[in-house]
Amino acid sequence: MASSRGVAAWLLALAAACGGRALDGAGSGAWPDDAAMLDDLERRTFDFFWKTADPRTGLVPDRYPTPSFSSIAAVGFGLTAYPIGAERGYVTRAAARDRVLATLRFFRDAPQGDRARGVTGYRGFYYHFLDMKAGHRFEDIELSSVDTALLLAGVLFCREYFGGPEPEEVELRGIADALLARVEWRWIQARPGAISMGWRPGGGEGAGFIAYDWLGYNEAMIVLLLALGSPTFPVEPAVWDAWTSRYDQTWGVAYGQEHLGFGPLFGHQYSHVWVDFRGIRDRYMRARGIDYFENSRRATLAQQAYARANPRGWQGYGEHVWGLTACDGPGDLLLTIGGEVRELYGYAARGVGLGGGPVDDGTLAPTAMAASLPFAPEIVLPGLREVRRRYGAHIYREYGFADAFNPSFPDGMPVAAGTVVPGVGWVDADYLGIDQGPILAMIENHRSDLIWRVMRRSAYLRRALARAGFTGGWLEEQP
Numbered sequence: 021m022a023s024s025r026g027v028a029a030w031l032l033a034l035a036a037a038c039g040g041r042a043l044d045g046a047g048s049g050a051w052p053d054d055a056a057m058l059d060d061l062e063r064r065t066f067d068f069f070w071k072t073a074d075p076r077t078g079l080v081p082d083r084y085p086t087p088s089f090s091s092i093a094a095v096g097f098g099l100t101a102y103p104i105g106a107e108r109g110y111v112t113r114a115a116a117r118d119r120v121l122a123t124l125r126f127f128r129d130a131p132q133g134d135r136a137r138g139v140t141g142y143r144g145f146y147y148h149f150l151d152m153k154a155g156h157r158f159e160d161i162e163l164s165s166v167d168t169a170l171l172l173a174g175v176l177f178c179r180e181y182f183g184g185p186e187p188e189e190v191e192l193r194g195i196a197d198a199l200l201a202r203v204e205w206r207w208i209q210a211r212p213g214a215i216s217m218g219w220r221p222g223g224g225e226g227a228g229f230i231a232y233d234w235l236g237y238n239e240a241m242i243v244l245l246l247a248l249g250s251p252t253f254p255v256e257p258a259v260w261d262a263w264t265s266r267y268d269q270t271w272g273v274a275y276g277q278e279h280l281g282f283g284p285l286f287g288h289q290y291s292h293v294w295v296d297f298r299g300i301r302d303r304y305m306r307a308r309g310i311d312y313f314e315n316s317r318r319a320t321l322a323q324q325a326y327a328r329a330n331p332r333g334w335q336g337y338g339e340h341v342w343g344l345t346a347c348d349g350p351g352d353l354l355l356t357i358g359g360e361v362r363e364l365y366g367y368a369a370r371g372v373g374l375g376g377g378p379v380d381d382g383t384l385a386p387t388a389m390a391a392s393l394p395f396a397p398e399i400v401l402p403g404l405r406e407v408r409r410r411y412g413a414h415i416y417r418e419y420g421f422a423d424a425f426n427p428s429f430p431d432g433m434p435v436a437a438g439t440v441v442p443g444v445g446w447v448d449a450d451y452l453g454i455d456q457g458p459i460l461a462m463i464e465n466h467r468s469d470l471i472w473r474v475m476r477r478s479a480y481l482r483r484a485l486a487r488a489g490f491t492g493g494w495l496e497e498q499p
Contacts, residue, residue: 061463077122078119078124090150096171138156145163202252215259244488285388341410343403
């Protein structure tokens with residue numbers, strides 16, 4: 021999984037006062053209409069990337085305000101954010117272009133190599149987390165195929181968006197092409213027919229390729245598509261066939277919705293940020309009679325239905341308050357809540373699964389709902405309004421919604437990060453870049469199709485989709 025996945029999110033947490041309260045005027049006040057709601061949320065979320073990124077390197081912190089390393093996936097979402105800001109008038113096109121150029125130059129020039137320290141990446145891939153100052157590998161983190169893909173998806177979007185004749189835009193496209201071309205996708209195929217999750221340098225325990233391969237439905241469609249579309253080191257189309265060969269294991273009916281399952285909603289969202297899956301289908305989805313967009317819609321509806329049913333009896337869940345995904349949590353705890361001993365988690369991939377049941381500790385993440393906006397606006401829009409009305413005084417702040425909250429958390433219990441608000445529950449102190457990014461991008465895709473429109477003209481993406489066996493829809497049209 022991307023960004024904070026695998027690293028304790030509550031390490032070095034600030035006191036709750038750093039981010040534990042809403043700004044004046046940002047909290048529970050009513051939005052006059054849906055347009056005003058989206059205007060406000062989109063601008064605040066954009067500001068997260070614009071104001072917290074290092075303008076010299078473009079590195080975006082994994083989380084804020086808790087001091088943290090940079091997440092390369094968050095950088096990819098930041099690159100996706102800057103053209104949105106230019107289109108919305110939050111910043112000028114020139115300012116957005118300059119930020120993108122600074123970011124791309126940094127990654128072009130950052131040291132690559134197989135040593136364990138003092139490098140940013142290897143063979144065109146990048147380490148999952150980077151030190152915010154030097155931009156080098158953070159501690160013993162892995163070289164990550166999925167986080168590299170999320171970074172490069174942002175690079176590819178900027179390459180297509182900044183298509184003008186100005187010298188800066190010509191340079192930008194050239195650097196983007198170089199970054200995309202140098203990723204050695206075949207090298208990271210540690211086992212035939214699949215792509216490894218990552219690699220670690222050195223000769224000790226844990227070194228070498230990670231045993232996990234990207235097989236079966238999850239957030240990694242964008243990994244395979246970038247690998248298939250590579251102009252220099254493309255993998256074979258059989259990789260997509262291997263990926264889909266396990267789909268039947270998670271196809272089924274969950275809370276009234278028949279679909280390809282993956283419990284946390286981020287798996288139904290991430291690849292959709294950059295790829296318009298409406299009306300295009302691979303071989304598997306043609307046989308099922310739906311596309312991946314419809315599949316994500318059904319997963320979204322299933323989550324809302326789960327919250328209405330609320331089988332575990334958590335506080336707050338209902339028609340307009342729902343949303344399970346990978347996010348922060350109160351901590352790894354055993355607490356008695358409502359007379360029952362409950363297991364709670366810190367950072368975890370919460371979700372409603374097919375076959376394995378839910379991972380649900382009462383913690384909700386606004387990104388789960390907001391980033392599902394294009395799939396099911398009829399339930400997301402009233403949900404966002406209700407979450408802000410009910411909890412906004414504590415979770416709606418300078419950069420929009422805090423990462424997560426848990427209305428069931430009992431008063432008076434100590435927590436390692438965030439804060440406990442009497443009568444409200446646990447509230448996160450932080451924003452996470454990998455959760456802010458899908459909120460901003462999917463609001464814009466819902467409102468204007470911006471990212472989807474731009475990416476539909478990408479020869480790189482079109483080649484990838486064709487090699488994966490996608491047909492129909494906009495793929496039949498001239499770019």
